[in-house]
Amino acid sequence: MTSSSYPVVSVLRAPHTGYLLFTSLVGRLPGAMAALAIVQLVRSTSGDFGFAGLVTAVYVVAGAVGQPLLGRLIDRFGQVAILTVSGILSFLAFTGMALTLEPVPALAVALAAAAGVFTPPLEPALRALWPRLVSPGPHLKAAFSLDAGAQEIIFIIGPLLTVAGIAVFGPVGNLLFAGGLGLVGALAFVVNPAPRAASVRRHPDAAARPRVGTPILIPAVARIAVCTFGIGVPVGALTIVATASEVARNSDGLAGWILAVNALGALIGATVVGIRPLGSTPARLLTACGALLAVGYLPLAATALPTWAYVVAAGISGLMLPPTLGQVFERIAQLSPAAALTEANGWVVSAMTLGVGAGTLVAGAIVGAAGTPVVTWIVVGASAVTAGLALAALPGRAEVGEARSDPAARAETGSV
Structure with missing residues (x-):
C-alpha cells in the first residue's frame, strides 16, 4: 500500500x-x-x-x-x-x-x-x-x-x-x-x-497593506476559543484527580502512571486519525468531538474501579484530545483571515492554556477543601464544562462558506 x-x-x-x-x-x-x-x-x-x-x-x-x-x-x-x-x-x-x-x-x-x-x-x-x-x-x-x-x-x-x-x-x-x-x-x-x-x-x-483587526473579535473565532478553553479544563483537572487518586488508594507513583497512560491514549488517538482522518468538515465535527472528549473522561468518576481499570480509563480519556484539537486548528484556519492566522492560533493556544490552568486551580481548591472523596464530582463537573462549551463551536448560518469568501485567504494558502 x-x-x-x-x-x-x-x-x-x-x-x-x-x-x-x-x-x-x-x-x-x-x-x-x-x-x-x-x-x-x-x-x-x-x-x-x-x-x-x-x-x-x-x-x-x-x-x-x-x-x-x-x-x-x-x-x-x-x-x-x-x-x-x-x-x-x-x-x-x-x-x-x-x-x-x-x-x-x-x-x-x-x-x-x-x-x-x-x-x-x-x-x-x-x-x-x-x-x-x-x-x-x-x-x-x-x-x-x-x-x-x-x-x-x-x-x-x-x-x-x-x-x-x-x-x-x-x-x-x-x-x-x-x-x-x-x-x-x-x-x-x-x-x-x-x-x-x-x-x-x-x-x-506589510506597510502598504491595511492592518487586519484582531481575529478574536470575529464572533466565530471567539466561540472556537471558548470551546478550546473548555477542552483544557478536564486536562488541567486530571493532574489533581490523578494525585488525589494516588492518595486515596495509597499507591505511590499512581499519579505518574495515570498521566503517562493518558498521554499514551492521546498518542493513539492522534495516530488513528492521522492514518484515517475524520471525513466530515470541522464545522460539523468539532462539537461532536468535544462531546466525545467529555464522555471519555467520565469513567474516571468511577473511583471504586480497580487500580488497573482506573489506569485504563485514564488512557481512554486521552483518546479524543488530538482529534478534537485537530478540528479546532482546522476550523481556525478556515475562519481567520490569512493575514491574521498566526494571531488567531495564538488565541487558541492561550485559551487552552487558561483552560488547563483553571481546571487545575479549581480542582485543587475543591480537593483541598473537601478531600479526595470529591474526585467523582470534579470529573463530572469538568466533563460538563467541556460538553457545554463545545456547543459554542456550533456554526451559525452566516459562517457557512465564510472562509471560502475571502480571496486573500485563498491566495495565501499556496505551498511554499
Whole structure:
C-alpha cells in the first residue's frame, strides 16, 4: 500500500514538515519543563512552595498573554524576526530568573513574566504554515492531528528532561537548560526555508497593506476559543484527580502512571486519525468531538474501579484530545483571515492554556477543601464544562462558506 493511502505518512514526507515539527517541539519544551524546574529550584533554596506556585503561575499566565500578541507581530512582520528576537529575550529572562530566585525574589517574579510573555510562538507559527505545506483535505487534517498528538510527547519528555537536567546541571543550570532548549528550537525553526519564505512574502508589502483587526473579535473565532478553553479544563483537572487518586488508594507513583497512560491514549488517538482522518468538515465535527472528549473522561468518576481499570480509563480519556484539537486548528484556519492566522492560533493556544490552568486551580481548591472523596464530582463537573462549551463551536448560518469568501485567504494558502 502506498504512502498516499496514509495521509500522515505523506505529510511527514512532504518538504520541510518533519524538520519543522521536530524543531518546533524542541522549542516548546520549556513549557513542559518550567513548572517542575521552578519548583525544584525553589525547593533547593528557600523551600517555599507558595512562592514556587506564584512564580509558576506568573510564567504560565504571561505566556497565555504573550502568544496572541507575538502572533500578531508575526502576521505583521514575518516569522523569522519575531521568533528569533522572542527566543533570545525569553532565554535571557530564564537566565535572569534562575540567577535571582534566591537573592532577589521580586525580580525573579518579573523575569518569570518576561520569560512567559516572550515565549516564542512556535505552536501558532507552525499551524499557520500547515496550509502552505500540505494540500487541503485529508492531508491537512492529518497534519493538524499529527501536531496535536506530537504535543503530547512534550509533556512526556519534558519532566524527564527536567529530572536529567537537575542531575547533570543542578537546579539553577537546569532552568538555563530549559530556556536554552527554547532558544535552540526557535533558531533551528527559522533557518528552514518555509518560515523564511513566509516572512519574505509578508514583509515587503506589510506597510502598504491595511492592518487586519484582531481575529478574536470575529464572533466565530471567539466561540472556537471558548470551546478550546473548555477542552483544557478536564486536562488541567486530571493532574489533581490523578494525585488525589494516588492518595486515596495509597499507591505511590499512581499519579505518574495515570498521566503517562493518558498521554499514551492521546498518542493513539492522534495516530488513528492521522492514518484515517475524520471525513466530515470541522464545522460539523468539532462539537461532536468535544462531546466525545467529555464522555471519555467520565469513567474516571468511577473511583471504586480497580487500580488497573482506573489506569485504563485514564488512557481512554486521552483518546479524543488530538482529534478534537485537530478540528479546532482546522476550523481556525478556515475562519481567520490569512493575514491574521498566526494571531488567531495564538488565541487558541492561550485559551487552552487558561483552560488547563483553571481546571487545575479549581480542582485543587475543591480537593483541598473537601478531600479526595470529591474526585467523582470534579470529573463530572469538568466533563460538563467541556460538553457545554463545545456547543459554542456550533456554526451559525452566516459562517457557512465564510472562509471560502475571502480571496486573500485563498491566495495565501499556496505551498511554499
